[in-house]
Amino acid sequence: MAEDFARAVDDGLKLAKRIYFGKDRAVAAPRPPAPMDRSSTTQPYLPTAPMVYAVIPDPGIVDNPDLPSYQPHVHGRCDPPALIPLQMNSIELDVDCYLDTALVTVTGSWRVHCVMGSKRCDCRIAIPMGEQGSILGVEVEIPRKSYTTQLITAEDGNEFEKTALPETGGFLKPNIFTLTIPQVDGGTNLSIKMTWSQKLTYNQGQFFLDIPFNFPEYVTPAVKKISKREKIYLSVNAGTGTEVLCKGCSHQLKEKLRSAGKLRFAYEADVLKWSNTDFSFSYTASSSNIVGGLFLQSAPVHDVDQRDIFSFYLFPGKQQKTKAFKREVVFVVDISKSMTGKPLEDVKNAISTALSKLDPGDSFNIITFSNDTALFSTSMESVTSDAVERGIEWMNKNFVVADGTNMLPPLEKAVEMLSNTRGSIPMIFFVTDGSVEDERHICDVMKKHLASAGSVFPRIHTFGLGVFCNHYFLQMLANISCGQHESVYNTDHIEERMDKLFTKALSTILVNIAIEPLQSLDEVEVYPSNIPDLTSASPLMIYGRYRGKFPENVIAKGLLGDLSSFSTDLTVQSAKDMPLDKVFAKNVIDLLTAEAWFSEDKQLKEKIAKLSIQTGVLSEYTRMIQLENTEELKPSETGGKKKTTSNGEKQKMISRTIPLQSLGIGFGDKTATRENVPPGFGEQKAPDAAEKFVKAASSCCVSLCNKCCCMCCVQCCSKLNDQCVLVFTQLFTAIACIACFECCSTVCCSGDDGFLVGFKESLAERSMCLLQILVTQEPSSPPLSKEVQGLPQDEETFLAIGTLGNNIFPKQEEEEEETDSSKDITPVNTDVTIGKKKSLSFLLKKMFVCTSGFKTPPPLLDLSRGDSLHNTRMEKMLRTILNKKIHPQRSNSIAKKYLESNHKIMDEARSSVDANKWVKTDSEYFNVVKKICLLISGIGKLRSQKGKCEWRRLSFRIPMSWAAPDDIFFSTSLAAYLDKKLLVLLRDGRKLMGLLRSFDQFANAVLEEAYERVIVGDLYCDIPLGLYIIRGENVVLIGELDVEKEELPAHMLQVPEAEIKRAQKAEKEEMLLKGTMRKRMEFLDLD
Secondary structure, three states: OHHHHHHHHHHHHHHHOOOOOOOOEOOOOOOOOOHHHOOOOOOOOOOOOOEEEEEEOOHHHEOOOOOOOOOOOOOOOOOOOEEEEOEEEEEEEEEEEEOOEEEEEEEEEEEOOOEOOOOEEEEEEEEEOOOOOEEEEEEEEEOOEEEEEEEEEHHHHHHHHOOOOHHHEEEEEOOEEEEEEEEEEOOOEEEEEEEEEEEOEEEOOEEEEEEOOEOOHHHOOOEOOOOOEEEEEEEEEOOOOOOOEEEEEOOOOEEEEEEOOEEEEEEEEEOOOOOEOOEEEEEEOOOOOOEEEEEEEOOOOOOOOOOEEEEEEEEOOOOOOOOOOOEEEEEEEEOEHHHOOHHHHHHHHHHHHHHHHOOEOEEEEEEEEOOOEEEOOOOOEEOOHHHHHHHHHHHHHHOOOEOOOOOHHHHHHHHHHOOOOOOOEEEEEEEEOOOOOOHHHHHHHHHHHHHOOOOOOOEEEEEEEOOOOOHHHHHHHHHOOOOOEEEEOOOOOHHHHHHHHHHHHHOEEEEEEEEEOHHHOOEEEEEOOOOOOEEOOEOEEEEEEEEOOOOOOEEEEEEOOOOOEEEEEEEEEEOOOOOHHHHOHHHHHHHHHHHHHHHOOHHHHHHHHHHHHHHOOOOOOEEEEEEEEEEOOOHHHHHOOOOOOOOOOOOOEEEEEEEOOOOOOOOOOHHHHHOOOOOOOOOOOOOOHHHHHHHHHHOHHHHHHHOOOHHHHHHHHHOOOHHHHHHHHHHHHHHHHHHHHHHHHHHHOOOOOOHHHHHHHHHHHHHHHHHHHHHHOOOOOOOOOHHHHOOOOOOOOOOOOOOOOOOOOOHHHHHHHHHHHOOOOOOOOOOOOOOOOOOHHHHHHHHHHOOOOOOOOOOOOOHHHOOOOOOOHHHHHHHHHHHHHOOHHHHHHHHHHHHHOOOOOOOOOOOOOOOOOEEEOOOOOHHHHHHHHHHHHOOEEEEEEOOEEEEEEOOOOOOOOOOOOOOOOOOOOOHHHOOOEEEEEEOOOOEEEEEEEEEOOOOOEEEEEEEEEEEEOOEEEEEEEEEEEEOHHHEEEEEEOOOOOOOOOOOOEEOOHHHHHHHHHHHHHHHHHHHHHHHHHHHHOOO
16 A cells, blocks of 8 residues: 555656746756665655645646646546645644653645646545554645544444445554545645644653654745745653753754743744654653652543543663563564565564573573474573574574464463573563464463462563454453563564564563552552553553542552562652543553453443543544535525625534544454465555456356355346346347247258248347347447437438538438448358457456446547547548648638738638638647547448348538638638637537637637537537636637527427536436446456
């Protein structure tokens, strides 16, 4: 997914080069990164700051909405759509740091600068987050609409999940959240507010905050006059009550407040370009020794849990004079086939690094597991340089993938090897990427082993790779043993994350921590229930709920590395300005979800869902949706000016729900584990149509053998679409009829040539002819419009190209032309063979793969959308005629003569018979010829005479007025058509009519009494436009109309505007459906 996103942005930047910003341009065209920056692990176009992209499926809509320019027509569409980064007008970053958590809010304004003002496109928001980021919400404001994210329960979201599309929103990577805003007009400004939470990292007594805030150059507005305001606000509440010292900052912040345990900074400036570096800040608030504190807070008014809140912390300090723990470590590693390649290599490198960090006197062992279990040594090995080298060498030889995943035996073996530990802290590092059936049983077994191990029991530190392992099982396994849990969802940071886990676990300084006297409270609940150990690499933060009077004096106790006791008084203080429920929301939800998975408690699941909705933190039991609120148009606003509402009057809103796919990581995928699917995030793609067809074809015989029984046969037939069943029924019926006639002719006629034999042969020939036409029909054959399909199919049929200004030639000439053009395409007899390459296979793919049956003829090509048409024989002929008959030199002389004779048109070459004249204003006038050839080549009828089948093409005269020396007037100037009624064909397919009153050197024309003629099938409607200005670059053809005569076919009906709009909508939906089916058919044609 990330690679597809980066490629789409690359395509979008290439499209953005088409946009013209004028001379007052502030930034250069987007430049691709240097080749050395391109790599498979780091995508250069992934967002490094909050970004908004225009989703461009049609390149034709790309243009500057303020300064339209001539854009060369682009044929085809972008699949997948290109992503053009939108220009940013303002940005504001607001960060509140509490303890080890940061609540981040980004507010900004972006403009759809790359889409025509008359067009629309989707806008995709991308939000990169920092360490353990969790999205809390997104709010979007555009004119007359607003969008906001909201969490609902999983039961309420199940009905939406089936209709949710991946494009609407989700995680591009574990730390990048995306959300799509549908159909935003070109030139619109979007005001967006994004909120998320993330963790601060801790190292050697300092807290570090890193927020993605590196904006690329191409989001800077192109116009220099637009002011660019950048704001950053930062507040720090360390909670210690001691002085907080700032150690470093990436931006020039100005200090606004300094007090005990608190800091506040601000930064505001008008900049020439946006921030090109991430926002980072570091501070220190701890002493050299272990210190702690405790916060008390009343439950919020609308809190799901009305018990009061408490939280305590322990900081490890900068230096420790106490003796370190002696460590006994066992590494338990999954070597199933899914770990092939980079995952297993990174795990081996991380373990090698961890072994080098062990001190002499420590001991270690290594266990691998798949279906079987292998040990480096039958007993614990003391740490020496020789032992470490042998351990690394053993990993190089034995880290070979195998089938299966059996977790319980290696864990039991590791606990058994650490059962006789004395004077040291035993640790088990458990690494896996899979999920198994007996995970709850494993937790129960480990609980029993740890309960019998005494006061110093083995700590199980778990590490989960990818999205297919059950991270909540690993979280539960760590919680019951006071261990640490770490996870990585993609394969890019495995070694980095494992080093972090090893460093944290191997630096334990205080174990068996307890808080006294919590037992005096009426009710108390601690998250997690077993307090983890304190390490020098990370502070300890605990959250809880209680009822009763909290004691004034609280003591934290534990066991140091020399096995001596430790105790410290915790300072109790009220946390009035610290939202503890939001600070600890993600930790609490993750811990409760692990408990709910293990206990399968329905009430606990409901509690988690309520807590998730209250705090905005995602969970496995909630679903995210997007609410669209649109201002309802009043009757007075639909046809005239917008009526402003008073301050006391509230605008009525219309709401719509846009579902998003489930954003949770789930509880593991046992099927993927059995199939040894490699770990990764968003890397598993659904099979495309060709893969499905090949897979279905490869198992065809097996499936047919399994469908022999009656019930299975009925189920199989019920899955076939109606068109497939209909074709098979007609085919088998025809074969049965032929067999019956064969039997009757044999019995009754005794082989003589009689009526039945002749009829049988005729029927066979016609059936085979129809079958050949069916299977040899090209999938991209020229479609017929509804008007043409309704015409009578005989020799007297004539075709009026367009709806205006077409003259019909005499019938005698028509018949002569038909005699010359009609011929047999393929003579058919009874032993015909199908010679086309795309014949039978194409038909079978249609029958068995398509869910909508056979493809009906596609609608008339819309050249304004870039539809292409293969060159036909008639088109080549018309091109030759046009090239011979167009004489610009003659038209120039005529235009010159007109200008010199006081605006009198000297048109001796103009014939009185021709009422409509065309003026070429664009190099695309051949598009009209394409439509003509399309209609001519697509009409015909099937005749059957004397047992032979032939395809006859109907003949039509084309009464178009092209330039010719004798009877046609061609001009490159519009001066000859002033004050005349014209027909104007625009690029987007619209047909405008009106009186030409003025024009300029750029062919921009002014029409008076203009109206638009909309034609759908046999319906048409004239929509008045009044005085109308047409840009010359949007014009394809201009033709003069006969004021006294307006030709329309007799069957055309004039209808109101509302009815023609409904007809247009129905035709568009049908066209989109057929276009989708055509693409699927052409893609499946693998022959």
